[in-house]
Amino acid sequence: MSVSQTIVGNGRKIVSFNLQGIDKVLPYIAKRIAWAAKLSGIKTVGPLPLPSTSRQWTVNKSPHTDKHSRDQYEMKVNKRLVQIDAPVQTADMFVKFVQTKLPPISATVDIKIEERVYLPTEDFYSDKRIA
């Protein structure tokens, strides 16, 4: 007889919201997403601060010569991570909510959403398997 695996339940989904921002509004947006998830009863981690990356430029102030006189400029990118663990349907609804209904995410904040789906299966030697 052939052995087949059976999907149990609908599975779960882990969704990561990776936020990057260049100004002070980022922590509030990340906190808002985390609060929305927690108030919905979804298992939530975060907002987690991740290491910030910065980019620097050093340019001469003067148009002509005066090499020692310079300006330093920097763009610092801060990051936050919010992760939720929920059944697939609930996770999908929450992602759609974040993308459409949540108060507007600032133009200076970038959000990337990563999803991992876990569909559990019966054990190979389980006596409940279907032939």
Next chain:
Amino acid sequence: MKIIRKNKKDKERREIYKQAEKMKNMYKMLRRNELLDQETRNYFNMKVTSSEKNSSISRIKNRCVETGRSRGIISAYRISRLRFREYMKMGLISGVKKISY
């Protein structure tokens, strides 16, 4: 925005380089391939040395898109350092600020 002649020339050179890049790199590899006989290698060497001079990557120059200045270019924004400072002080470049350390 006015068209800057040097920027236009640079754009033309980039087009030429883009077309010629692959074949020229192949010739460069072949001319130093020691498995080939010397006559064939000389042929490929001639192919490389006689190619269009604007197809060389060293003819490409980053220039300020506004002023055409060729030195002190902030390549992330494609403008020269002078314009960069002006815009930064006007607050037009998002997220960039002056630091002191």
